[in-house]
Amino acid sequence: MNYPKEWDELPKKERKKKLKQLKREQERLAVQKQAKKNRFLFLTSATLVIALITYAIVMVVIKNTRTIEGLAEYNISDWKHVTTEVDYPQSPGVGGDHHPNWVSCNGDIYDEELDVERAVHALEHGAVWITYIEGEVSEEDIETLEKKVKNYTFMSPYSEQDAPIVLTAWGYQLELDDASDPRVDYFIDQFRQGPQTPEPGATCNTNAFGM
Numbered sequence: 001m002n003y004p005k006e007w008d009e010l011p012k013k014e015r016k017k018k019l020k021q022l023k024r025e026q027e028r029l030a031v032q033k034q035a036k037k038n039r040f041l042f043l044t045s046a047t048l049v050i051a052l053i054t055y056a057i058v059m060v061v062i063k064n065t066r067t068i069e070g071l072a073e074y075n076i077s078d079w080k081h082v083t084t085e086v087d088y089p090q091s092p093g094v095g096g097d098h099h100p101n102w103v104s105c106n107g108d109i110y111d112e113e114l115d116v117e118r119a120v121h122a123l124e125h126g127a128v129w130i131t132y133i134e135g136e137v138s139e140e141d142i143e144t145l146e147k148k149v150k151n152y153t154f155m156s157p158y159s160e161q162d163a164p165i166v167l168t169a170w171g172y173q174l175e176l177d178d179a180s181d182p183r184v185d186y187f188i189d190q191f192r193q194g195p196q197t198p199e200p201g202a203t204c205n206t207n208a209f210g211m
Contacts, residue, residue: 068186072173086117091160093120095170105204107149110156123170126197131158131166141179152192171196
């Protein structure tokens with residue numbers, strides 16, 4: 001232990017007392033130093049965690065508020081289950097009355113056109129419907145689109161739409177010419193189980209009894 005040299009001239013008892021006091025003081029300073037270090041580490045870690053949480057929130061907000069050029073929005077204020085054909089104002093329909101049963105929309109790819117009324121019910125569950133006009137879309141584009149079809153997404157041909165490729169969610173629709181257009185991903189990210197979903201979390205598996 002380091003101590004003043006002049007302490008060597010003190011009586012043994014007094015020197016021992018001073019050494020004991022010095023030891024206690026050094027231990028106290030060591031505890032303070034460690035506590036200060038621990039506070040610094042805690043504050044640094046807390047700041048990092050807050051920064052990561054803030055970043056995650058900002059990214060979610062950006063994802064959910066991204067402006068998609070050409071996006072059409074429709075106000076769907078009323079709907080019910082029907083077993084009759086529905087004359088939708090959009091093509092394909094983006095919402096409104098629909099069949100009690102929905103099409104399976106958990107990454108399903110259909111080779112034939114679907115009953116729009118059942119497809120619209122899937123949109124109510126938060127699914128995104130990708131449609132294309134056969135003969136106007138290349139096989140390469142079809143394969144590109146198929147790779148994007150995952151949970152709460154389904155795909156089928158549809159001949160009565162105005163654009164070669166159309167993406168549809170409940171209340172929203174986007175017309176495209178090219179499957180490599182980055183807006184395909186923007187639309188799917190924003191509207192698959194998005195905030196527009198009337199029944200978030202409802203199953204996309206086929207249910208013969210509907211809901």
